Amino acid sequence: MTPNLPRLQNVIGSGIVAAVGLWVAYVSYTQQPSEAFLFPRLIATVFVVLALWTFGKACLGWTKVGNGISISQMANLTPGLIVTLIYIFWAAKGLGFYTATPIAFFILLSLYDPASHREVKSWLKRLFITACFVAVMYGLFAKLLKVYTPREIFF
Amino acid sequence: MEFLYYFGDVFTPINFALLMLGTIGGLILGATPGLSPTMAVALLIPFTFQLEAAQGLILLGAAYTSTVAGGAVSAILLKIPGAPANIATTLDGHTMAQKGEGAKALQLSFLSSAVGGVFGVMLLIFLTPVLAKWALAFGPSHLFWLAILGVTVIGTLDSRSVVKGLLSGCIGLWLSTIGFDDIMGAQRFIFHPSLGGGINIIAALIGLFAIPQVITMFAKGRRNDGAEVITVQKHSILDAMKELMRNKRAMGIGTITGSIIGLIPGVGGQIAGLVAYDQAKKFSPDRDKFGTGHPEGVIAAEAANNAMVGPSLVPLLTLSIPGSPTAAVLLGGLLIHGIFPGTDLFDNHPDVAWTFINSMLIGQILMCVFGLYVAGMAARVAQVPQSVMAAVVLGLAVFGSYSVQSSMGDVYVMAALGVMMYFLERFGFSAAPLVLGLILGPIAEANFIQGAMIARATDGLGPYFLVGPLNIFLIAVVILSVLYSAYMELRTRRYTSKEEIMA
Numbered sequence: 115m116t117p118n119l120p121r122l123q124n125v126i127g128s129g130i131v132a133a134v135g136l137w138v139a140y141v142s143y144t145q146q147p148s149e150a151f152l153f154p155r156l157i158a159t160v161f162v163v164l165a166l167w168t169f170g171k172a173c174l175g176w177t178k179v180g181n182g183i184s185i186s187q188m189a190n191l192t193p194g195l196i197v198t199l200i201y202i203f204w205a206a207k208g209l210g211f212y213t214a215t216p217i218a219f220f221i222l223l224s225l226y227d228p229a230s231h232r233e234v235k236s237w238l239k240r241l242f243i244t245a246c247f248v249a250v251m252y253g254l255f256a257k258l259l260k261v262y263t264p265r266e267i268f269f
Numbered sequence: 270m271e272f273l274y275y276f277g278d279v280f281t282p283i284n285f286a287l288l289m290l291g292t293i294g295g296l297i298l299g300a301t302p303g304l305s306p307t308m309a310v311a312l313l314i315p316f317t318f319q320l321e322a323a324q325g326l327i328l329l330g331a332a333y334t335s336t337v338a339g340g341a342v343s344a345i346l347l348k349i350p351g352a353p354a355n356i357a358t359t360l361d362g363h364t365m366a367q368k369g370e371g372a373k374a375l376q377l378s379f380l381s382s383a384v385g386g387v388f389g390v391m392l393l394i395f396l397t398p399v400l401a402k403w404a405l406a407f408g409p410s411h412l413f414w415l416a417i418l419g420v421t422v423i424g425t426l427d428s429r430s431v432v433k434g435l436l437s438g439c440i441g442l443w444l445s446t447i448g449f450d451d452i453m454g455a456q457r458f459i460f461h462p463s464l465g466g467g468i469n470i471i472a473a474l475i476g477l478f479a480i481p482q483v484i485t486m487f488a489k490g491r492r493n494d495g496a497e498v499i500t501v502q503k504h505s506i507l508d509a510m511k512e513l514m515r516n517k518r519a520m521g522i523g524t525i526t527g528s529i530i531g532l533i534p535g536v537g538g539q540i541a542g543l544v545a546y547d548q549a550k551k552f553s554p555d556r557d558k559f560g561t562g563h564p565e566g567v568i569a570a571e572a573a574n575n576a577m578v579g580p581s582l583v584p585l586l587t588l589s590i591p592g593s594p595t596a597a598v599l600l601g602g603l604l605i606h607g608i609f610p611g612t613d614l615f616d617n618h619p620d621v622a623w624t625f626i627n628s629m630l631i632g633q634i635l636m637c638v639f640g641l642y643v644a645g646m647a648a649r650v651a652q653v654p655q656s657v658m659a660a661v662v663l664g665l666a667v668f669g670s671y672s673v674q675s676s677m678g679d680v681y682v683m684a685a686l687g688v689m690m691y692f693l694e695r696f697g698f699s700a701a702p703l704v705l706g707l708i709l710g711p712i713a714e715a716n717f718i719q720g721a722m723i724a725r726a727t728d729g730l731g732p733y734f735l736v737g738p739l740n741i742f743l744i745a746v747v748i749l750s751v752l753y754s755a756y757m758e759l760r761t762r763r764y765t766s767k768e769e770i771m772a
Contacts (some may be wrong), residue, residue, distance in 0.1 A: 154457060168433060179433060180698075188488075211671070215667070222660040251668055260569060261675065
């Protein structure tokens, strides 16, 4: 096992995959009509064997592949991931695509842009990039492709 | 020579404009580190919905070809390969740029890409119809095994762990069964209303390739990763052509190696480039100069990674088995237009098939011409901060997946699969076999059910699926690919352990 590989993370990760495999197998072998689950049963059998093998290896610390996630990586990605999930699962539908997208875009840019947060110039630059991006998206999707996105509060 | 009949179709105004757009866009996207060819093609798919099948494929094919070549720009000028296929190009290309030969390295890279690419597409033109006719002999059991072969070959060869690669393939196959069963109409694994219609392939492709990349950029934090671009001095294109002629051996090795590797499903451009570089080095009298800015290194690597593109589509267009993850995305692009690869493609849609293939041939030349002019601009695009890139890709992924069926369900599925894939990748799973499972799952299931019905009326399930020369051959290839990959994995581990002990 590589020294930087967090064993617990691998156990949790492969444990979740094994649990999904067992659920797939349970559903495939118990649901009716059984004819409809012929192919899923075939897959589920292989799925469970491989998933349990991987889980067993992770528990024994024999996992060789996969570096897991370091604490610093987790700290870096968490704010972005939260913004992304709020944007996709609530804001895009709740506020409308053309309201939620610039907000999410600007927040992500502000969170991860290496430029200073104290300079007015860098904030103006972020605003400008956000405006350009939304204009391009509107031109591409609303005008060119005629995609009617949820509009909700403003647009 | 049927392809000549459809050659003119490439030059209709709309088709040619799309070809140029795909080529220029692909060169710029390819030069952008973090935007892999697969992700670029996946993000482009929503833009093809309103186009005719041939037009959509022209755009996707041009983007596929030129993203691989465009990756050389950032490899040479920034020492950051734009795509995994350009890793070998970095070895000599960047050193040449540091020595003030950046323009020469770029010219050699685009010229050799074009030569390799044209050869690869010629192979595609001549091999595809023959293999497509051969595919007529395939019954349901053979098609079932072919689909399984596609998943296992990519699962084992494209992953660092055979078991995790196969497991990724199984997850993809399972995901493909979600929704209503085609024959009985029964609900399967619908644990959320968004999954009622099954998992949309395009939304899944966007999520599986784009979202992990976005989260990976987040994980790097507020890092100033703007690489310094090396200034390019002018260099005569004629001199570059003469240089290429002087290095015919490297050119030939790269082209042939790339073409052969492209034909093997699951082995990508990264391997083609590295193997060609290694072989060119072995056969060169100047092997000591490799790694110090030697033109042969750039020529062999770039000829190989573009020669791989055409042949990687041969198994896709004949047997529905994509030769690379990007080819898997192209398969998704074909299926959304209701076109199935194989004899159906060449018998019922020859205009689509040949216009697409011919456009790839012309695309290679356009890529070379535009590449030389766009290189400077592409290198500047490559300096775009990752924060901007992550936000742009996220926005495109959301809008792109929504536009598939104007359904928020697709956006949720895209996001859920993308986040899941990021964490799975951190634990050694890979997206390519999962995508293959998702795409080939319905083909495998339909043929399995059809085969099972035939088997019940004849010899029974076992003899029908396991007996017969073609079944045995396909099963043997499945087993051999797994065993070979397991052997290679063990060998690599032993080698790594020895190195660790020595250190």
